[in-house]
Amino acid sequence: MNRRPVRIANFSGYYGDRYSAFDEAMAGDPVDVLMGDYLAEITLASMSPLYTKDPSKGYITYFLRQIRPHLAALAERGMKVVTNAGAFNPEALANALREAIAEAGVTLRVAHVEGDNLQPRLDELRAAGHRFENLDTGEPLSAWDAEPISAHAYLGGRGIATALREGADIVVCGRVTDASLTAGPAAWWHEWGTEDWDRLAGAVVAGHIIECGPHAVGGNFSGFTEIPGAHRPGFPIAEVAADGSSVITKHGRDPGTVTVDTVTAQLVYEIQGPRYLNPDVTVHLDTVRLSQAGPDRVRVSGTAGSPPPPTTKVALFAPIGHQIVMTVYLTGLDIEEKYELLRTQIRDQVAGPGVDELDVSIIGTVAADPQSQWEATVPVRIMATAREREPLEYANFAGRIGGLFLCSVPGFYYDTGAQRVTGPQPRIEYWPGLLPMAAVEHQVVLADGRRIAVAPPAVTEAPAGQPVHAEPAPYPRARTERAPLGRIAHARSGDKGGNSNVGIWATDPEAWPWLRSALSTDELRRMVPEAKELDIVRHEFPHLHAVHFVLRGLLGNGGSSNLRADQVGKAVGEYIRTRTMDIPVELLARRRAARGR
Template sequence: MTDKREPILIANGQGFWGDSILGPVRLLREGPLHYLTMDYLAEVTMSIMQKLKSRNPKAGYATDFIKILERILPEAMEKGVKIISSAAGVNAEACLEATGEVIRQLGLSGVKVATVTGDDIYHRIDELLDAGEELKNMDTGQPLASIRDRITAANAYLGAFPIAEALDQGADIVICGRVTDPALVLGPMIHEFGWSPQDYHLLAAGTVAGHIVECGAQCTGANYTNWREIDNFALIGYPVLEVYRNGEFVVTKHEGTGGKVSVETVASQLVYEMGDPKNYITPDTVVDFTTIQLREEGRDRVRVSGIQGGPPTEFLKVSISYLSGYKAVGQLTIAGPDALEKAKLCADIIWKRLEYDGVTFDDDHKLVEFLGTNVCHAGIAPAPDDPAEIVLRIGVKDADREKVNRFGMEIVPLVTSGPPGVTGFAGGRPKATEIISYWPALLKKKYIWPVVQVQEF
């Protein structure tokens, strides 16, 4: 089922769970759209969601999505804008239920909502290991057995075809679990233009389009080196893609919005979080980023063409999270005179008091930063000799939660038992928080069956 319209307009209004909720609201208000995507999932997000779900069976999805739906759904339905999001996290059922509740509360009806699942293998690890899948760490080659009992989440990355299938079935809203970020954008292209799994160049083009917009305003002037060139950051335009059947597309933004779309702002985002540019691997294709051509064709319009891709691998990437210890970080502000000298003394006092009490940490598990002395660009940019004030940031990590909490108790006391001018302890005692580590692995595609279900509310 393909519609005849061309180009299709796809915008992304959320780059991660925690992004400004104004993105999607403004995108609907500020200009024409056919599809609105919202990306919520980072590696660590899956683990947070799995933990939330273990405490509350109704949790484990991106709740911001529901708050945004409350604001935008009537307008989206009226304008015929379809919504595609990775909001389902590890609990598509609860996300679907909450979406249905919003639809009822808004007095809407006839809204088709699809879920795309099958990515969650948290409860299938043993089955997969028994079947002979090793799920070795892709980076280190270590066997999964070394962390087996500490796994907190495990998901395979799904591609774009299940999303297209949901749209083929008439879905107005598609809520997905762990799909690749670009799949949210590629899905509607496959649906509209009828691209096949063998159309590698087209799938590659759609993947690049998705990569460009997946961090929202980062392709429309945000985080751009020449930031003074960017007008109106406050109401920066979120990216809109005009996509053609032949795979060419234009990156633009709505008229009158802030920001800028230029070859520079788009190229900046193309190299973001890039590995080997000739082998950008997704479930649907392997993209060669060295084939991308950018051309400015008017104010805030960049045409992207020439993209080539090849057949996908027989694997899906799997993201496994596991508990690997605890950490705590606290901070104090130290005013001058002699701010840096006193800050160094404060750090020294904290370690000595802990040592007195028999609490020590490996050097590799301790951190001391003097913010204001060029921590981010250490050894690169000059640091001031005598900064007027310093933020001391001090932290530890360890397998023992109690030791980490003991550390947290020795920071605030510096205010009354250290040198003068120590303040800024408003955060109080830092508490030990879990360290969730990431275990990338590969899994043969035959073990994963994406599930698409559509329900009308």
């Protein structure tokens, strides 16, 4: 057994992340494993129709260009690479990698993990009685008025660990959980058993923290003004120890920083509550402890795990029609009146037969005394959906809106330098289903063609649901000052299907009692009026000084099909931080002093 921690470095947090990240990781500090995450729900949605048209591809093609210059160095250093860049077709990417390796004249063994792609088996699984119950509503898949074109089960890290144990140097996956790209290598390195729950849980937490790349190093962080090198934060490294604890750090040469706050930001990102379900283990996030272990080093410890659920999530996507989005601008006085007239004109022109939904939204406000034309300008976003293409074609939509310019309001225009909106795009809807893990044919395919079946977990526990936390008691009377919440708290928000989650935490432990008391469910409804009628779930993470909310249904049926400009809820947390509250003056003073202001 390897006793020292395994060093796992991230080089991609999503499809479209910094192309140079692989180069940066290779030029950075020594590591044992490079891990790249490219898949998100909205990425799978966008790739689904493309893969349907051309099943020969379906993988992240630019990953090949990223890794190709480094094949010789990988072989020389003995570094492993694990990635989900296989997307819809891990076998094709594995074969393309083998060709590139042969051309480079080096020896690297490539394995791939499959079984996540359930689309070819969907009819068989339905006929066997599997209902693919919706995670949010409990409805069976048969209730969905759409026919899936893709279906991917979320696999755990056992296949990755098996491939590495069999000597693979590069492991290509499709839809494994993001954290499995770290947990699998950690389980291989430390030779953990499948029932080492606490150790596996610790590795899943480490994987969750580094899966989004620069997030843990100061990227997309509400305290960005205090981040050195915030213009180009580097990528994180997880040092996972044999007991499952870890230290989160970064390459010493790269900008950014790793602090308890930057790690907390990622820890509360895209979760449903304290119980974090994974195909290998159920993680109890409320047991996690964070501590600053040195400059750019945060220790993650105390994580408890228990058996995984008997089911895993299945991401199903189906076309439900078409959508189109365009942006125009309004400038000057009487903006509200201009917007109301323009919205009426647009509805009159394009809200005809065949258009299902039309949303015309003004974004922002005009400055009180604008010092430039742009300070006196607001964008207006126009989005429409339809079952058929024809109502959204140029002549029926963009052309008609363009025909308003001489008969609408003054100061109305669009950016003629931008790409012209001509026609609609496919509209893809998401269905998060459930399937017993025993029904998933999880397999590892080695370089020599051997196939190794990965058995489902022998021990599982039906999920007990998220814990219920009581609403807080009022905070003792104190002298207060009206100020934005963000003056005293950080936040990070994201998406889980149609739900938006947001974690809000206090850097100062002295502010935690006030924060947990102030952020009740009713207060959040006041702060986010559009969530007023939604089911809101509230949890507390005392060890993180955090309150966490799930806003069920804020994102409709998922980021790929709702009509919001912030389709995947990434800015919800920053919006909440702008809302003013009565904050104790003592706490505001402590925060100002800590920031040197």
